[in-house]
Amino acid sequence: MVGEEESTGRHQSQNVLTEAEGTTTYAKRQILEAQIAFLYLVDTEMLFHVQGCTVAGASRVFVDDSSWEMIVGELQAFLALVYVGGVKGGRNIELSSFWSD
Template identity: 45%
Template sequence: MLEEISDCTIAEARRDNGDRATWDVSIMELKAFIALLYVRGAYCGKNIEMESFWSEQWGNAFFNATLSRNRFRDIMCYLRFDKKETRQCRLTTDKFTHVRKPDKFGITFCLAADVDSKYMLNGFPYLGKDASRPATQRLRENVVLRLVEPFVGGTRRWPVAVFYNVLDLAAINAWVLYRSCMSQNIPRRDFMLQLAHELRAEWMASKAPPLADVPFTVWDAVCGKRTAKVLNVCINCV
């Protein structure tokens, strides 16, 4: 799933801005991005402006050490879960776009659900013609807008809100399984913070400078404290 999100995000960045023809985001960096989202939730920062976590005075060191604020902005801006250029083709092959007949098959419910987990996010029954629907608005457009209404925010795209819900479910399920399998009564907040550290570990390791070669076979008395040539390691020599 992360590989698909990475590919779609890269495609959107390069499509949206010709100057970013080489823009890229790895799966490691995407995991680090998700780690920041988990830490924000663990600190109850849902109603706090995201960029304040990078503040020099009030910010969180975990955020500054993981990703820069501008890099986080870029990933959030271009975060996508499908490719726009293939949407029209997928509309012709998606069986869920066919018109359903409630008089033949019974009561029809309009549902918004995750494709993989089948988790229902929102839904309502079809009750015939809706008098409140604007005359200029098509039925399918009205249905989609009603389904995504709980996820539409002033500054966010509704697919991202669904993505947040998936992350919440994944973290809660992992916490429940961990407590059951390891027989440890760890608080959910502590588990979320540990999960965030594990998600960003690979990315942080890739950012670390390469270690210098350590002379483990020191034969000469370099430091002046060893009078004999022995096969040893002196901390002062290193």
């Protein structure tokens, strides 16, 4: 066919994936809760950095309200909601619903 190259032989060894797919044995033994799995993706140092940047940004935007604060637990909860929304394919989730009762 036009535009398609034919394979001329074997792939180079560095281009061949040899690892097994799926969860590793280590992960199966160590990750027993969703929060632990989340912290493997986003560690506490990253969370504290995002928290600091968020508070600094809010201080610039809400100049009249110097009491604006956010704890890391609130940030984790928000990120969990965003993550679950993405997993469920909810592209039309209203942002205000993240703070509703």
